[in-house]
Amino acid sequence: MISRRSASDISFGEFALIERFFKQKSVADDYVDLGAGDDCALLSGRPGEQWAVSTDTLLEGVHFFSNVEPAALGHKSLAVNLSDLAACGATPRCFLLAIGLPQIDQTCLAGFSRGLLGLAEAHRCALAGGDTTRSTDGIVITITAMGTVPTGAALLRSGARVGDDIWVSGSLGDAALGLAFRRNQIELSATDASLMVDRLERPTPRVHLGVRLRGIASSAIDVSDGLVGDLRHVLTASGVGAVIDWTRVPRSPVLQQQPVNVQQRCALSGGDDYELLFTASSNRREEIAAAAEAIPINRIGTVTATADLAVLDEQGTPVDTESGAYEHFLR
Secondary structure, X not given: OOOOOOHHHOOOOHHHHHHHHOOOOOOOOOOEEEOXXXXXXXXXXXXXXXXXXXXXXXXXXXXXXXXXXXXXXXXXXXXXXXXXXXXXXXXXXXXXXXXXXXXXOHHHHHHHHHHHHHHHHHOOOEEEEEEEEEOXXXXXXXXXXXXXXXXXXXXXXXXOOOOOEEEEEOOOXXXXXXXXXXXXXXXXXXXXXXXXXXXXXXXOOOHHHHHHOOXXXXXXXXXXXXXXXXXXXXXXXXXXXEEEEHHHOOOOHHHHOOOHHHHXXXXXXXXXXXXXXXXXXXXXXXXXXXXXXXXXXXXXXXXXXXXXXXXXXXXXXXXXOOOOOOOOOOO
């Protein structure tokens, strides 16, 4: 867990901290000419490519619990940014890390960097630099991730067209169920709790799927703030509406054990799933299946000309979606 030890535990300065915990040895991306250790990182562009850039900040007590396992926190800190790159169809290249710490705990930092750099290395994403500082009010983590995409090929929210299929990867609602468990709002068996909390704290960014959907999907977004809220972003940007078949919304066996109202709240409005939600013409279904390979995907609805969103249950009755998306400043 993240802990706060006394200042006497600080036995080295900022540069020694970076050298010890945040020095990558096995990722040498040719887009990064000069990485961590100087005043600026130096990056190289390539003809015919655009940079895709995403920034996210995680605050202790808002985005993660104080007793989160450090390696999980490191993993998630980068995963949320890689998920944004995936939604644009971008290939990760490098990232910047700024971290504020009330105190330095070497054991926790070792775990954090192990989770962070382990995911970075899995996606060949180089740590190009950043900053460390003392925080007076909990841990603050800001990551800026950068990827590349062929010029004009980025997946955007604004491309959905009437008649398009609506797809989602993986399953939805597990992270919300894990959060409810962590808040002592529900009871789960030890096995189920472990699975749900893992989905909350160690999300899987669908980077490879996003890259393979370039030229196939008409729009895309990652499900970070809930299916309903994020889909509405796409519909607004594209000037269209949608109908979702609740029975097709993918849910894990653990979530399906819960009452229907809990399933709907978690799967439709729960955040932190970091799955890909995308649209595509109905004549691209075989290409989408090939692009997904081993990643489970589900076709859950259709883009419509009406400027609203309807989620229909087994009887065709509208499901309440008024709870909307997660808002950081409303909870």
